[in-house]
Amino acid sequence: MTATSTPHRIRWAQRALQFFGALCAALLFAQAAQADPPGRVGRVADSTGTVWIFDAEQGEWVNAARNRPVTAGDRLSTERGARLQVQIGSASLRLDGSTEVEMQRLDDERVQVHVNAGTVALRVRSREAARQFEVSTPQGRFAPVTEGLYRID
DSSP states (O other), X not given: OHHHHHHHHHHHHHHHHHHHHHHHHHHHHXXXXXXXXXXXXXXXXEEESOEEEXXXXXXXXXXXXXXXXXXXXXXXXXXXXXXXXXXXXXXXEEEOTTOEEEEEEESSXXXXXXXXXXXXXXXXXXXXXXXXXXXXXXXXXXXXXSSEXXXXX
16 A cells, blocks of 8 residues: 555655645746836926925925936825926826826826815826826716817816
8 A cells, every 4th residue: 555655645745845836936927017118108208487396205296307206106286386297108297386186096097086175187198098088076976088288177
């Protein structure tokens, strides 16, 4: 009985190792997929006056320098009389003075911006890009269906 049970145990151990290896590979693949950044990010294209971006790593508002990347979760703010333009692909989002927005979602599929206060202008240059955008305020939500220039207060 010892001679026949030994090969059975070896096969069982081999299958257990194969399963464990496959499980480890799946976990590594899942981590790599989560770490893969989206193909679309915004950038601070232009600004006048004092404009801020909340740096989550530092836990404070810092100067929004030109060409700084803007991603999901970022908060942007302009002081009175300031202006800020964020470029997102072919679209642009312009913040008027005394405005604060949060980029709730910014990835390959959707762009969702929440306006906490102030005025923004959204310019989308194609029907396909327009369908990917959504701007919300405490009073409601706006989703363009065609290209154009939209002002949201």
